[in-house]
Amino acid sequence: MRQEPGQLSHPFDVDLGQARALQERLAGAVRAAGDPRPFRTIAGADSSCGRGDRDVFAAIVVFSWPDLAPVEESWARVPVPMPYVPGYLSFREGPGLLRAWEGLRHHPDLVLFDGQGIAHPRRLGIAAHMGVLLEVPSIGVAKSVLCGTHAPVGPRRGARADLVHRGEVVGCVLRSRDGVRPLVVSPGHLVGLEAAIEIVLDAGRGFRLPEPTRAADALVGRARREGWETGGRMMERGGGPG
DNA sequence: GCGACAG
DNA sequence: ATCTTGTCGC
Numbered sequence: 284m285r286q287e288p289g290q291l292s293h294p295f296d297v298d299l300g301q302a303r304a305l306q307e308r309l310a311g312a313v314r315a316a317g318d319p320r321p322f323r324t325i326a327g328a329d330s331s332c333g334r335g336d337r338d339v340f341a342a343i344v345v346f347s348w349p350d351l352a353p354v355e356e357s358w359a360r361v362p363v364p365m366p367y368v369p370g371y372l373s374f375r376e377g378p379g380l381l382r383a384w385e386g387l388r389h390h391p392d393l394v395l396f397d398g399q400g401i402a403h404p405r406r407l408g409i410a411a412h413m414g415v416l417l418e419v420p421s422i423g424v425a426k427s428v429l430c431g432t433h434a435p436v437g438p439r440r441g442a443r444a445d446l447v448h449r450g451e452v453v454g455c456v457l458r459s460r461d462g463v464r465p466l467v468v469s470p471g472h473l474v475g476l477e478a479a480i481e482i483v484l485d486a487g488r489g490f491r492l493p494e495p496t497r498a499a500d501a502l503v504g505r506a507r508r509e510g511w512e513t514g515g516r517m518m519e520r521g522g523g524p525g
Numbered sequence: 526g527c528g529a530c531a532g
Numbered sequence: 533a534t535c536t537t538g539t540c541g542c
Contacts, residue, residue, distance in 0.1 A: 329532090330532080330533090331532090331533070331534090332532085332533065332534085333533080333534055333535090334533080334534060334535085335534095336534095367531090367532060367533070368530095369529080369530040369531070369532090370530075370531085372531055372532055375532075376532070397531080397532070398531045398532065399531055402531085403531080404530095408531065409531075409532085423531085425531050425532085426531080426532085427530090427531065427532095428530090428531080429529095429530065429531045430529085430530080430531090467531080
């Protein structure tokens with residue numbers, strides 16, 4: 284986590300003790316309530332890094348809403364800040380995501396992050412952290428639980444169970460498609476749990492993960508495999524011939 | 526002290 | 533997350 288010469292200083296460049304203190308402080312700024320709808324664009328954000336890799340790749344893909352047509356995508360390649368430590372994911376993935384965010388021509392109205400929102404030991408998972416930092420409504424969409432417990436979830440799409448941690452409902456475990464393993468959805472910044480759940484379900488197109496998340500995952504994977512440098516592009520305008 | 530533990 | 537072949541199912 285030591286800052287390298289020439290590397291831009293950012294609020295993630297701290298040791299674990301400072302990181303924890305920062306989380307406890309920033310958690311107080313999170314507003315896990317409200318409904319951003321109606322909004323015009325929604326984005327998926329993800330990052331990728333192989334074991335032993337020197338760089339971590341991040342990507343953000345913006346879609347129009349509610350038609351989910353791709354609008355713009357941005358990716359970044361930055362040095363790995365620190366190893367993965369449960370509870371401190373944003374300090375590993377944040378720098379790259381911040382860089383990708385800065386590369387966007389137009390910032391989205393809402394972002395889906397791959398990880399927890401407030402369903403975190405200190406209520407500051409990556410979605411909540413980035414939401415506050417970027418001042419954008421955000422939702423955490425994780426593939427597994429970090430903390431908290433829940434009742435069994437029904438087998439059909441839409442079935443859900445509250446995720447409870449230390450007596451607080453911090454999110455929910457949501458079956459996004461029939462039969463698939465449930466997603467863990469929790470509010471990030473400026474979005475309440477109910478709105479978060481409805482948005483995640485509406486952002487799906489037949490797969491377990493929401494489309495923006497799948498697109499970001501696909502992009503970051505390609506960027507890493509092909510060794511792309513930081514960049515971005517606008518997508519084709521809708522309409523086409525006719 | 527022991528087990529759990531987003532990506 | 534990543535490493536990995538085949539394989540079961542729609």
